Amino acid sequence: MSVVRKVNELPQAAPQSSWLDTILKGDCVAALERLPDYSVDVIFADPPYNLQLEGDLHRPDQSKVDAVDDHWDQFESFQAYDAFTRAWLLACRRVLKPNGTIWVIGSYHNIFRVGTSLQDLGFWVLNDVIWRKTNPMPNFRGRRFQNAHETMIWASRDQKAKGYTFNYEAMKAANDDLQMRSDWLFPICTGHERLKDENGDKVHPTQKPEALLARVLMASTKPGDVVLDPFFGSGTTGAVAKRLGRHFVGVEREQAYIDAATARIAAVEPLGKAELTVMTGKRAEPRVAFVSVIESGLLRPGTVLSDARRRHAAIVRADGTLAANGDAGSIHRMGARVQGLDACNGWTFWHYEEAGSLKPIDELRRQIRQQMLPAGA
Amino acid sequence: MSVVRKVNELPQAAPQSSWLDTILKGDCVAALERLPDYSVDVIFADPPYNLQLEGDLHRPDQSKVDAVDDHWDQFESFQAYDAFTRAWLLACRRVLKPNGTIWVIGSYHNIFRVGTSLQDLGFWVLNDVIWRKTNPMPNFRGRRFQNAHETMIWASRDQKAKGYTFNYEAMKAANDDLQMRSDWLFPICTGHERLKDENGDKVHPTQKPEALLARVLMASTKPGDVVLDPFFGSGTTGAVAKRLGRHFVGVEREQAYIDAATARIAAVEPLGKAELTVMTGKRAEPRVAFVSVIESGLLRPGTVLSDARRRHAAIVRADGTLAANGDAGSIHRMGARVQGLDACNGWTFWHYEEAGSLKPIDELRRQIRQQMLPAGA
DNA sequence: ATATAGAATGAATCGACCG
DNA sequence: CCGGTCGATTCATTCTATA
Numbered sequence: 001m002s003v004v005r006k007v008n009e010l011p012q013a014a015p016q017s018s019w020l021d022t023i024l025k026g027d028c029v030a031a032l033e034r035l036p037d038y039s040v041d042v043i044f045a046d047p048p049y050n051l052q053l054e055g056d057l058h059r060p061d062q063s064k065v066d067a068v069d070d071h072w073d074q075f076e077s078f079q080a081y082d083a084f085t086r087a088w089l090l091a092c093r094r095v096l097k098p099n100g101t102i103w104v105i106g107s108y109h110n111i112f113r114v115g116t117s118l119q120d121l122g123f124w125v126l127n128d129v130i131w132r133k134t135n136p137m138p139n140f141r142g143r144r145f146q147n148a149h150e151t152m153i154w155a156s157r158d159q160k161a162k163g164y165t166f167n168y169e170a171m172k173a174a175n176d177d178l179q180m181r182s183d184w185l186f187p188i189c190t191g192h193e194r195l196k197d198e199n200g201d202k203v204h205p206t207q208k209p210e211a212l213l214a215r216v217l218m219a220s221t222k223p224g225d226v227v228l229d230p231f232f233g234s235g236t237t238g239a240v241a242k243r244l245g246r247h248f249v250g251v252e253r254e255q256a257y258i259d260a261a262t263a264r265i266a267a268v269e270p271l272g273k274a275e276l277t278v279m280t281g282k283r284a285e286p287r288v289a290f291v292s293v294i295e296s297g298l299l300r301p302g303t304v305l306s307d308a309r310r311r312h313a314a315i316v317r318a319d320g321t322l323a324a325n326g327d328a329g330s331i332h333r334m335g336a337r338v339q340g341l342d343a344c345n346g347w348t349f350w351h352y353e354e355a356g357s358l359k360p361i362d363e364l365r366r367q368i369r370q371q372m373l374p375a376g377a
Numbered sequence: 378m379s380v381v382r383k384v385n386e387l388p389q390a391a392p393q394s395s396w397l398d399t400i401l402k403g404d405c406v407a408a409l410e411r412l413p414d415y416s417v418d419v420i421f422a423d424p425p426y427n428l429q430l431e432g433d434l435h436r437p438d439q440s441k442v443d444a445v446d447d448h449w450d451q452f453e454s455f456q457a458y459d460a461f462t463r464a465w466l467l468a469c470r471r472v473l474k475p476n477g478t479i480w481v482i483g484s485y486h487n488i489f490r491v492g493t494s495l496q497d498l499g500f501w502v503l504n505d506v507i508w509r510k511t512n513p514m515p516n517f518r519g520r521r522f523q524n525a526h527e528t529m530i531w532a533s534r535d536q537k538a539k540g541y542t543f544n545y546e547a548m549k550a551a552n553d554d555l556q557m558r559s560d561w562l563f564p565i566c567t568g569h570e571r572l573k574d575e576n577g578d579k580v581h582p583t584q585k586p587e588a589l590l591a592r593v594l595m596a597s598t599k600p601g602d603v604v605l606d607p608f609f610g611s612g613t614t615g616a617v618a619k620r621l622g623r624h625f626v627g628v629e630r631e632q633a634y635i636d637a638a639t640a641r642i643a644a645v646e647p648l649g650k651a652e653l654t655v656m657t658g659k660r661a662e663p664r665v666a667f668v669s670v671i672e673s674g675l676l677r678p679g680t681v682l683s684d685a686r687r688r689h690a691a692i693v694r695a696d697g698t699l700a701a702n703g704d705a706g707s708i709h710r711m712g713a714r715v716q717g718l719d720a721c722n723g724w725t726f727w728h729y730e731e732a733g734s735l736k737p738i739d740e741l742r743r744q745i746r747q748q749m750l751p752a753g754a
Numbered sequence: 755a756t757a758t759a760g761a762a763t764g765a766a767t768c769g770a771c772c773g
Numbered sequence: 774c775c776g777g778t779c780g781a782t783t784c785a786t787t788c789t790a791t792a
Contacts, residue, residue, distance in 0.1 A: 078496055108505040108530070112496065115489025119455055125767080127522045128485040130507050132560050139556060142545040145504045145596075148558035151528075153485070162769060168519040168782090178784070179516060181525035183509050183560070219522075281519075282781065283770090289779095332779060341439045345780050429767045436763090437782040445765050486767060510764095515783035518768035523784080527765080565764060568787060583765050762788070771779080 020226065023238070023250040023258050028230045031251045032091040039095050040249065041165070041225035043102040044216060044237050046208060047088065049110045078113065085110075085117045088230055093121060095228065099163040101126065101220055105152045105208070115153050123155040126164070130183040131212060135190075154220070164220070169281040171219050180219070186211050195234050195260055203260045204234035213240040221246050223276050235261025242268045245276045286372060290331050290346070291320025293364045296371070305350040308358060312338040314350065322350070331361070397603065400615070400627040400635050405607045408628045409468040416472050417626065418542070418602035420479040421593060421614050423585060424465065425450045426487045427458045436517050445582045449630070455490065462487075462494045465607055470498060472605065476540040478503065478597050482529045482585070492530050500532040503541075507560040508589060512567075531597070541597070548596050557596070563588050572611050572637055580637045581611040590617040598623050600653050612638025619645045622653045665742045667708050667723070668697025675741045682727040685735060689715040691727065699727070708738070 017039075024031040092102060102123065104114050119125065129152040136148040156164045171180035186209050193210060195203040213236050221227060223245040229237035232250030234257060241248035242265055252258050293299050294316065301318040314324035314334050322334040329337065331346025339349075347365055351358035394416070401408040428450055434442040452458040469479060479500060481491050495502065506529040513525040533541045548557035563586050570587060572580040590613050598604060600622040606614035609627030611634060618625035619642055629635050670676050671693065678695040691701035691711050699711040706714065708723025716726075724742055728735035 108492070108502045111505075112489045112492025112530075115485070116493040119489065125485050127524065128488075128528070129522060130509075130526055130560065132507075136558070142556075143503075143539075143543055145506060145531075145548070145559045146556040147504060149507055149560050151505070153489075154522075159767085162520075166520060171522070172519075179519075179523040181513070182522045183507065183526050287771095287779080330779075339439075343435070343439060343780080345782090347780070426765055427767090428765065430765095431767075434766060434768065435782090438761095440762075442766070443763075450765085484765065484767095486765085510785095512764080512785040514764045514766070515785090516766080516768060517782055518766095519782050520768045521766090524766070524768095564786080567764075567785090571764095579764090756792100758790100758792075760788105760790075763786090764784105769779105769781085772777090773775105 019249050020247050021238075021242070021249070023232055023235070023252055023261060025252060025255070025258060027253060028088045028251050029091045032095055032230065035095040035228075035249070037094055038097045038100075039226065040228040041097055041100050042217070042221050043092050043096060043100070043228045043230065044213065045088075045092070045102065045104045045229065046206065046231050046233065047085065047104065047106065047110070047114065048231070049107055081110065082113055082117060085114055086121065089114075089117055089121055089123075092228065092230060093123070093157065096157050098157060099161050099165075101154060101156050101164045103152055103154050103216055103220070105131070105150055107147070107150050111151045111153070118153060118155050122158060124157075124159040124161070125153060125155045126166075127154045127182050128152065129154060132183055132185045134185060134187045136188070152216075165222055165225070167219055167222075167278050167280075170279040173279045174215075174218075184212070184215060189236075195264065197260075204257060207234045208236045210236055210240050210243075213237055214244065217241060217244050217246055218278070222278070223273075232261060233257050235264050238265045239268050242270055245270055245273070286369060288365045288368050289320065290361075292368055293361065294318060294320060296368060298364045298367060299352065299361070303352060305352055305361065306358065307335075307338075307349055308351055308360075310358075314338070322346075396626050397624050398615075398619070398626070400609055400612070400629055400638060402629060402632070402635060404630060405465045405628050406468045409465075409472055409607065412472040412605075412626070414471055415474045415477075416603065417605040418474055418477050419594070419598050420469050420473060420477070420605045420607065421590065422465070422469065422479065422481045422606065423583065423608050423610065424462065424481065424483070424487070424491070425452075425608075426484050426583075427452050427455075427490075428486055434517060442514075442517070443582075447582060458487065459490055459494060462491055463498065466491075466494055466498055466500075469605070469607060470500070470534065473534050475534060476538050476542075478531060478533050478541045480529055480531050480593055480597070482508070482527055484524070484527050488528045488530070495530060495532050499535060501534075501536040501538070502530060502532045503543075504531045504559050505529065506531060509560055509562045511562060511564045513565070529593075542599055542602070544596055544599075551592075551595070561589070561592060566613075572641065574637075581634060584611045585613045587613055587617050590614055591621065594618060594621050594623055600650075609638060610634050612641050615642045616645050619647055622647055622650070665745050666697060667738075669745055670738065670741045671695060671697060673745060675744060676729065676738070680729060682729055682738065683735065684712075684715075684726055685728055685737075687735075691715070699723075 019034060024034060096102065106114050131150045131152060133148050136146055139146045172178065189207045189209040194207060197203050217227065217240055226247045226249065227237060227241045228249050230251045232238065232252040235250065238248040238250050238261060250261065294301060299316055301316055303316045304313055305316060305322065306313045314322040317323055317328065321328050322331055324334055324338055327337060331350055332344055335344030335346040335349040336342060347362040348360050350361050352361055396411060401411060428445055430444050430446060434444065436442065452461065473479065483491050508527045508529060510525050513523060516523045549555065551557065566584045566586040571584060574580050594604065594617055603624040603626065604614060604618045605626050607628045609615065609629040612627065615625040615627050615638060627638065671678060676693055678693055680693045681690055682693060682699065683690045691699040694700055694705065698705050699708055701711055701715055704714060708727055709721055712721030712723040712726040713719060724739040725737050727738050729738055
């Protein structure tokens with residue numbers, strides 16, 4: 001191989017863009033105007049929760065909303081929060097690729113507003129994921145249950161977008177070979193991971209644990225993907241993205257956070273390509289036609305195949321079809337036919353005999369795939 | 378005691394009402410018109426989830442999943458679902474007592490709409506509680522995380538209603554003396570608990586486990602309270618309410634569900650009063666005025682109290698106030714004053730000397746409470 | 755009768771690709 | 774955009790049939 005590779009070259013190089021792996025300073029909606037349509041693969045958003053508004057929120061006409069607490073103004077607050085939410089979600093939606101997905105984290109204070117806005121804007125909820133905290137803050141007054149979790153909503157851009165990334169096999173492997181559930185257990189961000197300023201005070205009030213972001217990105221992105229965080233804060237998304245070989249782009253208004261995040265991310269060592277290789281399933285493997293098994297000589301026409309319990313039988317024909325009961329068709333169609341089902345995976349249903357025992361023809365497909373690999377692999 | 382008590386008399390007898398412990402047949406909003414304002418203590422609602430399923434789903438073994446495709450779960454649009462939600466929530470709010478609370482259970486399909494409507498109508502969210510399922514259905518296509526939980530929202534009628542029932546100590550005791558968290562683990566409803574018809578088919582597609590309802594009612598109701606379930610279904614709420622010595626009222630449209638629920642509830646044996654006694658903390662214990670400690674002779678005026686480390690001192694006065702540093706006031710106020718704090722629990726802060734060691738005056742309160750108990754207790 | 759294996763089932767928004 | 778075809782995919786528990 002004489003091709004020179006750059007150090008740290010990412011598996012799927014994104015187009016050169018001035019904004020890639022940077023933090024854009026400014027208001028979320030305004031700053032996102034600097035990004036083109038369909039330019040990011042995944043969005044992770046940790047929007048402000050505070051419905052008391054404290055100068056954080058503006059009405060669509062940019063007038064400030066007073067922080068007040070009687071009932072009518074509470075309603076006003078919700079209205080203002082909804083307007084704020086719709087505005088940033090719309091800006092995010094424009095820059096999200098058609099097969100992109102978005103994560104939003106929140107608590108009961110704001111997550112219902114966020115979920116409603118997501119649905120109203122056409123996003124399609126894939127899961128709500130619960131972050132169960134191992135060490136949540138107690139309820140000091142003893143008037144409620146200990147608030148021991150936060151909620152993340154994971155949604156695709158459109159209902160019909162089926163091509164989003166979900167690393168199912170990797171998630172399953174990471175969970176002792178059981179499907180990854182919608183409730184995740186992680187400690188809150190403390191200790192060395194928690195950014196502190198020169199006074200020892202925490203830099204950001206709601207810094208999220210890197211483990212949480214790591215699972216989010218491992219589940220829903222591929223190496224080289226671009227991850228947008230519109231409320232970048234202390235830069236957890238950027239730090240984890242860099243470590244995992246993903247690109248990031250952040251938006252943040254406060255210079256103090258930008259400074260802290262920039263230093264933090266600069267210190268991150270990206271993992272190597274080998275560590276980043278993601279477990280993939282059969283879906284990702286090259287497709288093999290059944291006829292090629294015959295063409296390669298692994299199966300001879302006329303061979304009798306049966307199911308694992310020898311209840312059904314079929315004869316292999318030279319054209320790659322099976323014949324049984326006076327009927328013929330593909331391995332899948334005939335597998336379904338003999339069982340009286342609508343569908344069947346012929347690769348795993350039909351077996352051939354070798355050394356007195358039955359083996360699935362999927363074994364032959366595996367051998368074909370071996371032969372297809374380049375010599376040096 | 379010569380007062381004759383009826384067998385099974387409830388500790389807090391509700392007013393005689395024709396609708397108490399019955400199922401009202403009809404549409405939720407219309408049927409609730411038969412209840413007066415402020416007539417129920419707690420509402421548990423399991424509304425349609427608006428699942429929006431399209432094609433069939435098969436398991437990997439090609440068996441078909443029995444989907445929730447009932448007519449009552451079909452809505453034209455999110456807008457139609459929101460209108461439905463607001464209507465039944467408003468009807469519920471009218472009949473809910475000022476210090477009442479409401480629980481609504483849902484999934485990501487509908488819970489964001491419900492939460493938004495609750496907030497918009499003036500309910501005040503106290504917690505969102507996650508029901509983690511021990512045995513959820515898998516995600517058969519491997520395209521998402523296994524949907525392993527449902528969400529319950531617990532809300533008070535108004536932001537300012539602080540007098541709602543929360544049996545904090547009972548919940549804590551039930552959780553190995555740790556605060557009850559917002560994530561609960563229960564199996565789904567199967568086996569003998571699951572109602573079946575004469576064909577062996579499930580009576581209701583979404584029957585909830587009794588353990589879930591039991592925790593809800595133990596947490597947020599007192600014996601004798603009235604619990605409304607506006608989507609009564611197979612009557613889990615009624616069955617658990619009866620077992621726990623609470624009154625219920627249900628609303629249900631379909632006669633088949635009403636019949637099944639009626640028979641189910643008739644077979645329920647209520648627990649006895651002793652089993653129902655809720656572990657209560659200091660909050661619910663009879664209030665003791667400090668002056669009664671003096672009146673009862675347990676402390677004499679002029680006694681010097683100090684904090685546990687003898688840093689501060691105060692003198693007991695006959696009127697039940699403390700004097701220190703030329704100032705005087707309640708045990709709480711003086712505890713705060715000497716420490717320079719805004720608040721202080723005087724019962725645990727101030728100590729008296731007995732046999733050479735310091736004991737908190739809370740010990741004297743405990744003795745007073747002992748004396749207050751009836752002879753037979 | 756008891757033990758074991760196989761079947762059934764639960765609030766589910768559950769493809770990709772080619773022509 | 775539609776239709777046809779390939780072929781990928783499940784966990785905990787209970788119930789039922791068989792040995």
